[in-house]
Amino acid sequence: MDERIIDVDGNEIIISVDGIDDIEIADIIIEDAEELEGDLIITAKYLNVEFGEVYPAEIVIEDGLFKEVIPIITDDDDELDLDYEGILIPGLIDSHIHIESSKLSPSNFAKAVLPYGTTSVVADPHEIANVLGLEGIDWMVEDGKKVPFDFYYAVPSCVPATSFESSGASLTSSDIEELLKRDEMVALGEMMDVPGVIAEDEEALRKIEAAHKLGKPIDGHSPLLSGEDLEKYISYGITTDHECTSFKEAIEKARLGMEIMVREGSSAKNMDALLDYDDRLNYLIEEEMAGRVLAETIDDAMAIPPFGLLVCDGIDAEDLSKGHLDNVIKKAISLKINPKEAIKMATFNPAEHYGLNCGAIEEGRIANFALVDDLRNLNVSKVWVHGELVVDDGEALFETEAIESKPSIVLDEVKAEDFDAKMGMSWINSLMDETTNVFAINAFDNSLITEKSEETLIVRDGVIQPDLKKDVVKIAVVNRYGGNNITNGFIKGFNLKKGAFGASVSHDSHNILVIGTNSEDMAKVVNIIREHQGGLVAYSSEDDICEVLELPIAGLMSNMDIDYVADKNRKMRAAINELGCDLTSPFTTLSFMALITIPHFKISNQGLFDADKLEFIDLIHNF
Known part of the structure; x- marks a missing residue:
């Protein structure tokens, strides 16, 4: 049998050439080159979400990461030989959600949202923590590992939320510090004990200090808080708020340095208020008069959202069966937010805030991405997690395992x-x-x-x-x-x-x-x-x-x-x-x-x- 040694980028490949013509040899060279250069090579248009540009590129993925993103320079799009029609966007990130609110286990939640382009969440498991404590948190983490999805968690800061109700468990500042040391725990969860923070309660401040010591951001929860109390609350390094119900409230918090989460869930729907066109216009006019507007025109400025993150917080299964962050992004677009900016609010921005190595199609980042028809309709056809295709034609390519029960109700029959x-x-x-x-x-x-x-x-x-x-x-x-x-x-x-x-x-x-x-x-x-x-x-x-x-x-x-x-x-x-x-x-x-x-x-x-x-x-x- 004849063999031929072929050099591909400095690597020698030995192939059999008996009965193989030159065209077949060329095909073998290409296939072997792809195996050497990366696990997957995709040529497609993609959204550079950080800079808001769409252009064709050769995207090389290796070991679940983007190894190379090589722009393709061309004057004629018709000459492009692309693998897919449509645009690749980063996998969507819901940066504040309580999975329990969907009534689904983490693994079933992942299977539900992946077809809509969501590949990661920052989940606060304080619902199950209030019932089962550390055991409940560990159960959530382990169940999430059964599926191809990136679950990040915020450590519940207030279990119980207050002393004015009875709960099933409690987490001390020592418990919280130990949890924060874990890699999947990327933040201290929403600090609901606003009075405790303002009054400088020792236990509340210990929890905050533990997060600072470990370099983890702290989520806020401060509905209607304003003035000096708000300033004191923020002074402890609390960085986000998802409870704003008016533009005025959100702008006050944003000006003091908070990252505002625009919430659109099943019950709490705040987007209309926070992205109200007239409120934004009046705000921009004030900013322009103060010399703080950088956009060339008001229209350009209006297309940029005044706040950074889109979240669901709580969404039930019925709503989730119709869409997830894709619907939230589309609603933001309907309120005159630039589509690229709206997508950025659920990809690059949350990744940057929580220090996640995803949120962009960029060398060195986790290869979580989706194929959509365009940036307005956001119809998702394929989704990859860590470079593996997990959704095709809108259907998840994996099954979930049977879920064990976790009984927790101790109650006599009532009359x-x-x-x-x-x-x-x-x-x-x-x-x-x-x-x-x-x-x-x-x-x-x-x-x-x-x-x-x-x-x-x-x-x-x-x-x-x-x-x-x-x-x-x-x-x-x-x-x-x-x-x-x-x-x-x-x-x-x-x-x-x-x-x-x-x-x-x-x-x-x-x-x-x-x-x-x-x-x-x-x-x-x-x-x-x-x-x-x-x-x-x-x-x-x-x-x-x-x-x-x-x-x-x-x-x-x-x-x-x-x-x-x-x-x-x-x-x-x-x-x-x-x-x-x-x-x-x-x-x-x-x-x-x-x-x-x-x-x-x-x-x-x-x-x-x-x-x-x-x-x-x-x-x-x-x-």
Whole structure:
């Protein structure tokens, strides 16, 4: 057999040439050269996201990294012989998300978002940490390793979030320092203990100091904070905020050095406010008058976002089945943000802020990237993670493993009378209905912010009654960690007409939260959640409605994939609509009624809570 030695870039290749013509030899040379030069070579147009330019290049990938990105100089695009039509963009990065809010495990979350071009997240696992502590965090990390996806984490800074509710675990400053030493932990998670930071609480400052010592950024959580208190909060090196609800609030924080995360999730949707065209225009006019606008025209300046990051924070499976950051970017574009700048907010910018070696198609960075049709429509056809093709024709090329359950609910069976808001013994023998004044939570669609409402309700046989005509229904929080204590209250804004619905998902401690028109259906909802060791339940004895999404993983996540969870979500929402509630994301909105770190009026298993005064208040009040 004849052999021929061929030199390829200084490397000798020995090939058999019996029966092979010169054309075939040339093909062999090319194939072997590609094997020598890198694991993968792609010739395509790509977005240089740092500088906002699109041009063709030969992209060489080796060992999961971009080895070379070689621009192709040409005067005629028609002469280009490209591997793919479309444009390669860096893999998208959601730099602030709580995976648990999707009701999916990390591995199933990754499989759900990869077809939309997301290849990395910075996840704050404080939901599961509040339930299971370090064990829960470790479980999240290990489950994420089963799939081709880059999970980075922010160490939960506030577990429990406050002392005004009961949770399943706690993380000390020593725990947090040890977690921050781990490579996958890239930041200290949102510092929700704003009063503690401002008051210079020793434990809060120890957590901050641990992050500084290890060179990890610190995420903020400071809704409506302003003035001197904001300045003091930021002075401790807190670098981000995702809770801004107005342009004015966001600009004040940005001017003080904060990186503003423009949030667009399932419940909290702040993009319209933060990227409002008129607000941005007035701001730019002020900046131009002060000589601080560098763009040649106002139109050019308006196309550049005033803030740096796009995030989801919390997104449910039903929304996630329709898209992820790709939809957030497209919405930013619809608000007159330059497409390249919008993509940069979910690629290069978060990578730079958190020190991630991804976010750009650039030599030495991790080869996470996607093929899209163009930069406006962002239709994703292929996705690579560490240089490996993981999505083709919009379909993930891998399967997820079965997920083990993580039981976490310690609760006796409840009774209907447990959900009666009672006046006391003096009312029981009353022969006629009386009235009393109560404080009620006033909830709003697509908002975490609530208000305190003053309501006059009827008392019958010593029990305060809801008033459906005034949209005032019952709400309760049940301690799921033992003790069986229950707080009863009233809420408006859900427009519930019959039945009840509830969940073992209620931020941040995730006690069982239930809302209803009557105590019997509320008790049934809680007992179903207890039976399944977690879940979402919609129930009405009047209409024989019972829909359940089981959440056996810490009462927060399903062990099923997105198709199952999204379908259950749709059925659940349809059932709740049948009960009269027409909120965009009723379960998501409900889950934040117990988030007592968000203004203004909330409920925990320990009582009704005034988040402004940081104190419990009585349900019954004389106005």
